[in-house]
Amino acid sequence: MTVPKAEQDAHDHRSLHERIAADLRDDIMSGQLPPGFNLPSTAQLRTRFGASNATVQKALQLLKDEGLVIGRAGAAVSVREHRQRTIRPAGSLSPAAAGQTYPWLTEAAKHGATAHITLLGVTETRPPADVRAAFGLSDEASVLLRSQLVLIDDEPAELVKSYYPLEIARGTPLADRRRIRGGMPALLTELGHRPHRSVDRVSARVPTQEQFQTLRLPGSLPVLCTLRVVYTEAGRPVEATAMAKAGHLYELQYEFTPE
Structure with a gap:
């Protein structure tokens, strides 16, 4: 048959x-x-x-x-204890209180984990097509890129690439090769670009070579990818961040209130 x-x-x-x-x-x-x-x-x-x-x-x-x-x-x-982690994206827009660390670091500490960020690089570059589209840029345009690696209990957790329009970033702490005290929402607010709304696009993908090596992935498991675009109250896109994390270790939790 x-x-x-x-x-x-x-x-x-x-x-x-x-x-x-x-x-x-x-x-x-x-x-x-x-x-x-x-x-x-x-x-x-x-x-x-x-x-x-x-x-x-x-x-x-x-x-x-x-x-x-x-x-x-x-x-x-x-x-294993504390291996599956729930990420709440809504918290990323909240600036840290004066003298306090990043909100997500505080959240990790609540679960007994030690978290920190390693800054991999700060450079001007031509962004990928999805970032160009988010900012409304031409193919030849450049942006500022800040690449970071998030580690939890000294294990790679997330590869983060944040892009900023040059007219916003040049001559500001965004362009400095150092961590941003208090987090990016606080700095953008200080620079006059207060984050008001963010839009996430989430997909599961086969890891790139960079993601595979940087996140020390054990095999051909997918990565959970998020492209987050942050807008001011006037609707201007001021930040686009591509985040990749091991798909077998994380989930995203979104909360909605009916209008």
Whole structure:
């Protein structure tokens, strides 16, 4: 009997251990297997997935390499504490209070994590097409780029590339090769470009070589990419930020109030 093409296309061509890891990864990300919780035993996983002991162990090793679970052969394997993090984008527009650090650093500390930012570079460059479109620039136009790496507990968490129109950035602390005290919303407000609204475009993508190496990704897992454009109350775009984080470790939480 000939199998319909639609059924052929729908077949999961991944190896069994990859499929097992995918299902367990989803259990972890959804909270079905919360931090500190032991995974089912190898015998239970063999029964659930109809797999051999070796296949189950290969699946568990993938999750260990990703940093989602910990354990050793012959012992219980458990979900690592504080590995899945929820990002609340709305908080990024809030300036830090006087004498306080970035809001997201404070949020990370609430969960017992240590977070910091490494500034990778500050340069003038031609931006990618989506940033040019956001700013309404020509193909030849340049912008200021600030590249940063966010680390949580000394592990790479997010690659951040923030772009600014040159008429806003030149001759200001934005162009200095140093971190911005109090965060970018506070500085933009000080410069007369108070952030009023942001628009996020979120997509899951295959990591670029730079993202793979900088984030120390364990395999061919997707990255969660966000392009955030920040506007003033007058509707002027003053910042466009491309953020990439490991897709298996993070989720975004958006809150909406009906008008």
